[in-house]
Amino acid sequence: MTSAGLPIELLELAIDFLEDEQSLKATSLVCKAWLPRSRLNLFRTIELCLxxxxxxxxxxxxxxxxxxxxVEALDIxxxxxxxxxxxxxxxVARFPRIVASCALVQLRRLTIHHQLWLPTRYSPDYLQFLSRLSSITTLHLYDVTFTSIADFSLVLRAFERLTSLSAKHLDxxxxxxxxxxxxxxxSLPLLTKLSVDATHPTSVIDWLLRHTQLPAICDVECSYELSTNDRSQGLGAFWSNSGGTLERLSLSITKRSAGARFPVEVIEQQLDLSPCRELRMLRLDCRHERGVAPDWSWLTWLLSHIRxxxxxxxxxxxxxxxxAIASLHAFAEEVDGILTSDPFSHILESVIFKFDFRDARExxxxxxxxxxxxxxxxxxxxxIESVPYAFI
Structure with a gap:
């Protein structure tokens, strides 16, 4: 490989594309130059299931x-x-002490899913060790249950240096x-990216949206099941609290119960984006199940009230x-009119429709x-044909 004159950067890029453990073990034995990159890919993410x-x-x-x-990430x-x-x-009860006891480990990401997380039922110094993991800037929580919102609050306080938080299906x-x-x-003063997914019950996410200060938030991806009669939901409060810095928003709204359209008062309370003074990109995820008659009254109201x-x-x-044709047929004319009228008429650069797939019969x-x-x-x-979505 030396005689071929290939830059080490290209060789490391090739090693990065190897996903199986056996191949990475093999590349680690080739030569000293390949060893660090092979080890990085072998040990970057540690998965703990037992x-x-x-x-x-x-x-x-x-x-x-x-x-x-x-070691950069733990996946539990x-x-x-x-x-x-x-x-x-x-x-989840033992990893903070083990990781914090090794100063050479500087975790960047922590992922926990399908867990019952009870920080106040572990050792008295549990939260102290948890807070010592200050290098963690990304936290992913999927299907995690806490004793109460108080425990969730303690976890967030321990990770006050987070820049990215994903909280999906918490209870x-x-x-x-x-x-x-x-x-x-x-307060999460450094958080710039937030991804939440809340279906009934939404109380943990409601607390996060309503009572967590996010002074630096820029990117939000929110999938939310809206109730027609639950006045305690906190989505509307989030726009008021964080709208001053929010630049990119991905929003998916589903209805908790089938039947009549959303009451106007619910839409006004939960979907008023007028406080979002810096909003530059709005993505509306409309990929609901086929056969379900969607209620787009919230969508047209939301668009018509962005000023x-x-x-x-x-x-x-x-x-x-x-x-898209079947779903938007009754609302297409209204959407067309809204997006070509003030204030959009002179500021919009593009309106993009992305499709997950195309079929010759369509x-x-x-x-x-x-x-x-x-x-x-x-x-x-x-x-255009859809590609995996990511904030740019």
């Missing part, structure tokens, strides 16, 4: 401390009854009085063009674009 995995990881840190700097998914019957033995075992919940609010002159791009995500793009004659005339309409 209590024994954590014990092996602790042994590795003790016997091979030179491996510690390569323990399918065990220990979290219920012997919570102090669970992985708590018991509810707190609304006044008490408000008193235990917290800021900062918005440059609107993106609609659908499963396919036929799905109508061509022209059948779809004919639903939006004004956008088409203004050359704002774009129809």
């Amino acid at each position: 209590p024994g995995h954590l014990d092996h990881f602790a042994t590795l840190l003790t016997e091979s401390p030179h491996i510690a700097p390569y 998914s323990e399918n065990s009854l220990l979290a219920v019957f012997r919570p102090s033995k669970a992985i 708590c075992q018991r509810q707190l009085d609304s006044a008490i919940a408000a008193d235990i609010g917290c 800021r002159r900062t918005l440059r791009k609107v993106v609609f995500d659908f499963q396919s063009s036929s799905h 109508p061509d793009d022209k059948c779809f674009t004919d639903l939006f004659p004004r956008l088409r005339v203004r050359n704002l309409l774009r129809v």
Whole structure:
């Protein structure tokens, strides 16, 4: 390889594309130049699914401390009854002490899913060790249950240096009085990206949106199940609290119960984006199940009440063009009129429709674009095949 004259950067890029452990072990034995990159890919993410995995990881840190700097992320998914019957033995209960005891480990990301997380039921110094993991800037929580919102608040306080938080399908075992919940609010001053997914019950996410100060938030991806009669939901409060810095928003709204349209008062309370003074990109995820008659009254109301002159791009995500035509047929004319009137008429750069897939049996793009004659005339309409979405 040396005689071939290939730069080490190209070789490292090739190693990065190897996903299986055996291949990475093989590349680590080729030569000294390949060893660091191979180790990085081998040990960058440590997956812990059984209590024994954590014990092996602790042994590795003790016997091979030179491996510690390569560890950047922990992924914990323990399918065990220990979290219920012997919570102090669970992985989530023991990993902070083990990681914090090795100064060479500087975690960047922590992922926890399908867990019962009970920080106040572990050792008295648990939160102290947790807060010592100050290098963690990204936290992913999926299907995690806490004793109460108070425990969730303690976890967030321990990770006050977060820049990215993903909180999806969180729950708590018991509810707190609304006044008490408000008193235990917290602040994440460095957080710039937030991704939440809330279906019933939405109380944990409601607390996060309503009572967490996010002075630097820029990117939000929100999938939310809205109730027609639950006045305690906190989505509307989030726009008022964080609208001053929010630049990019991805929003998916579903209805908790089928039937009549959303009451106007619910839409006004929960979906008023007028406080979002810096909003530049709005993505509306409309990929609902086929056969479900969507209620787009919230969508047209939301668009018609945006009065800021900062918005440059609107993106609609659908499963396919036929799905979009069937879903938007009754609202297309209204959407077309809203997006070509003030304040959008002179500020919008593009209105993009993304489709997850295309089928030869589906109508061509022209059948779809004919639903939006004004956008088409203004050359704002774009129809493209969807790619995995990410904030830019």
